[in-house]
Amino acid sequence: MKQILQELERRRETAKMGGGARRIDAQHGKGKLTARERVELLLDEDSFEEFDMFVAHRCTDFGMQEQRPYGDGVVTGWGTINGRMVYVFSQDFTVFGGSLSETHAQKICKIMDMAMQNGAPLIGINDSGGARIQEGVASLAGYADVFQRNIMASGVIPQISVIMGPCAGGAVYSPAMTDFIFMVKETSYMFVTGPDVVKTVTNEQVTAEELGGASTHTRKSSVADGAFENDVEALAEVRRLVDFLPLNNREKPPVRPFFDAPDRVEPSLDTLIPQNANSPYDMKELILKVADESDFYEIQEDFAKNIITGFIRLEGRTVGVVANQPMVLAGCLDIDSSRKAARFVRFCDAFEIPILTFVDVPGFLPGTGQEYGGVIKHGAKLLFAYGEATVPKVTVITRKAYGGAYDVMASKHLRGDFNYAWPTAEIAVMGAKGAVEILYRSELGDAEKIAARTKDYEDRFANPFVAAERGFIDEVIMPHSTRRRAARAFASLRGKKLNNPWKKHDNIPL
């Protein structure tokens, strides 16, 4: 009997060695952890329950029958993050370079199905050379099976991808359809076609890092939502993110004990808006001073910095924040910022995360680059996302809310629940200078007259009260009380029920 039990132990030990000691050392030598070490760091201590440890591939071509390691290049299972269940797969680069075979894909599909059925997030750790070429179309089929499940799971359970090595070719499309992609600086890259193919086809000389490294995808392409220094930090930060997210779309976002009074006032916010209307200020200060414990989890920090997106908590409950950033491009909306914020708003809405919007927007960025790039349709994405969202929506206009951008930024007209404005708010079709130039074109030669007209316009419109008179602003609030006001607003909206009309799905301008 003892021998039989020992046989299990022996097999487990073999499986845990993955591609063997030499390849594990090589993995460490690259500054990377192994698949199992990553799972260990991602999950609570001793909480990992593995599936399919002994699965091996069935390929008999190219001599593959000679090598049938346990696990087939991916570790799958479930465990907990601070006691909440998540499913995880972690590709093992030490086994066939983490390449995806039919059975490798089947293992991933199995836990994806379970994650869907049991309502828990899916976290995928990607470190794979790509398709298992020896398996040919069976491998491609495996990818597609995973893709189809990513699509079905979208909006049902949170899906997080962590890229911790190569992720190339068709493999990129699984992460691409998940909610968040995180990368590790200098040890991960993603691209559809690699540097060699690029060189052959377009004659461009480019390194893998330049083509698809963390910097490229967080700053230029916006494919990735964040990048971290190393594996340890990346996994710690994924744990931190999971603490903000609901387990699935049937559950409310998590609540955590908090150590920050909801009625905390911040007198310094009364001086956040500079005296000069054209001076920038850092909107992040407002976010940090409103959030519980100044804790802010920023999403896409390095892309389209003219808008800020991320998660905070109010009274221990997750709130998604969208805020114009006057420090960058005066906080205007453009193609990139609209796309970034729209995707974030839709994530929040899909998972019942209330949305807090801080507005200081001078309008849309003008120019041929924007128009040729389709700012009309991209801008409409954000408008659409806010308009269709049925989660609690609280908006605070801190300064400028001009023109169409005013409408877009979670205005009352898009079913905003609480629309607040600071006394410094200016809600108008445009700034005074522009308006006067249109309204009083004939007087443009007379500087004195124009100055008087500008002043008239400012007196009339450069304030929140015209909008408040119409009820478009529910209340003009003191900046120092923003946290208390926002917390109370969301508290009052905890029972909010709002349904959009039945449809197969909408047709957002993609």
Added chain:
Amino acid sequence: MFDKILIANRGEIACRVIKTARKMGIKTVAVYSEADRNALHVEMADEAVHIGPAPANQSYIVIDKVMAAIRESGAQAVHPGYGFLSENAKFAEALEAEGVAFIGPPVKAIEAMGDKITSKKIAAEAGVSTVPGYMGLIGDAEEAAKISTQIGYPVMIKASAGGGGKGMRIAWSDEEAREGFQSSKNEAASSFGDDRIFIEKFVTQPRHIEIQVLCDAHGNGVYLGERECSIQRRNQKVVEEAPSPFLDEATRKAMGEQAVALAQAVGYTSAGTVEFIVDGEKNFFFLEMNTRLQVEHPVTELITGIDLVEQMIRIANGEPLSITQEDVRLTGWAIENRLYAEDPYRGFLPSIGRLTRYRPPEEITTPEVVVRNDTGVFEGGEISMYYDPMIAKLCTWAPTRAEAIEAMRVALDRFEVDGIGHNLPFLSAVMDHPKFVSGDITTAFIAEEFPEGFVGVDLPEEELRRISAACAAMNRVAEIRRTRISGRLDNHERRVGTLWNVALQGMSNDLEIEADRDGATVRFEDGTVHRVSGDWTPGDQLAEMLVDGAPLVMKVGKVSGGFRIRCRGADLKVHVRTPRQAELARLMPEKVGPDTSRLLLCPMPGLIVKIDVEVGQEVQEGQALCTVEAMKMENILRAEKKAVVAKVNAGPGDSLAVDDVIMEFE
């Protein structure tokens, strides 16, 4: 007594004067420039009058504008604070002409002492020993070099109207004399509107010790002991204390009596300060007399119990001094640390911007300790480029010097400032410096002890262990909170373990933590045990902990997998991990930042005044590369090593931000 006084100043000193006026039941009028519309002194005063645009030479030092504010407000007297118009005889004359009392000395005394050349002559005549130097005015850089050679290097080049380190340079060679003459002259012209320059011998091993005097209009005069102001950076005082750890009673008396005699020789009234330079043998030389309230006056107030501003107001009101020399008792020890908006990691260059966080330590007064903070700023306020970068004066008092220093260390740890660069870490480093602690200091202290500038503080192992223990306890609180999130798998919750690894400043310790109702016991691998308590909760940016019964105060920030801890001048990343996490973390490669050694980066926001080199030129170590003007100071950026200029990216008139690349080297 006056019903209403106007304070012709701004910042902390305006607030300081308003406090005393309030105590005396006198109404106050503030004046403010465009940049100070929301300033604290405006908020505190009973009335405020706007006197012009932000630059001081269009507002605070324009006599007509201040006079108009006096007329408008009906103030009967004016306190000038320090700087600005405080030693301007024309201003005092203008007040006299309108029958408004000047809370300061008579015009004649200002004139006599205000000019450094005249004042030295008077002092010499009064029998006060003076430093050798050239009293006449100097025409050009060549003459400056010639005179300097005659006096013998090193020499000090000074603006005649100068003060506070502005328009002052030390030169060790003809070349430096020429260069120093020119930059002193420029600074003097822009700061004081008076570009007269003189040169004197630079005394080595010097201490800067000054005597506070108080004289009334009835012929009475007293000295209130000395202040040791040797801790200076570029002739700008940073740390002051009273009394001086160097003086003996006889020297104190001799200096005090000479100071009073000198004051009385010029018919001085009000509070004044006679500055001396004291060498290693306790020989003292007259340096200058400041005919105003000094920045560092609080340390004198703390050891004498005398409110100097109140005395100044009473004297200006014609009252005789109510104290005699016998009444003056020096009790305990007081230390002042000046908080500057200057980034110590960037060569102390000025930093401007919004104070996103400003929480000074609580002011306390007990028989054992006093903590006092004179400030003119507030959280959410703006540090502008137009004025002096000093934003607060933190003072502690205790019966002994050692206790006063310890109180200062804790007070500095409690002081929270964010949003701008500031010198708090540097001040902490000075308070912990053995030479400072021993009292063996000279005016060269900073230059000698911090030759590379301030590069941060490495804490001793014992201190790191205390911090490690505290962080382990704090991390436990944070981890347990994480496990209390909703949506847990019942009965399969995460249990927070007792074994942790704490890594900081290159040190890594495995430790075991055992918590109980009152705190936690932390056991290190070598068996040493620390007892930690404190009521820190996640999100608190200040942790007031007790480790083995001794206070440990830390500023706490966020770092992935741990804390950013600022304390005792150190800025630490503290990682708290499970033993397994720590083991795996050790496999992660060390990453090095980008190489900036071949770049000249702009160390502060400022304006390029001059580029001294061109592309292709070979430069020597220490050679001037360009001049950046910020906060009215001309900063010459020099080559750190021999190099060849490859590219120049900026030109005169360019306004640059921090870290903008000015030039590149091959």
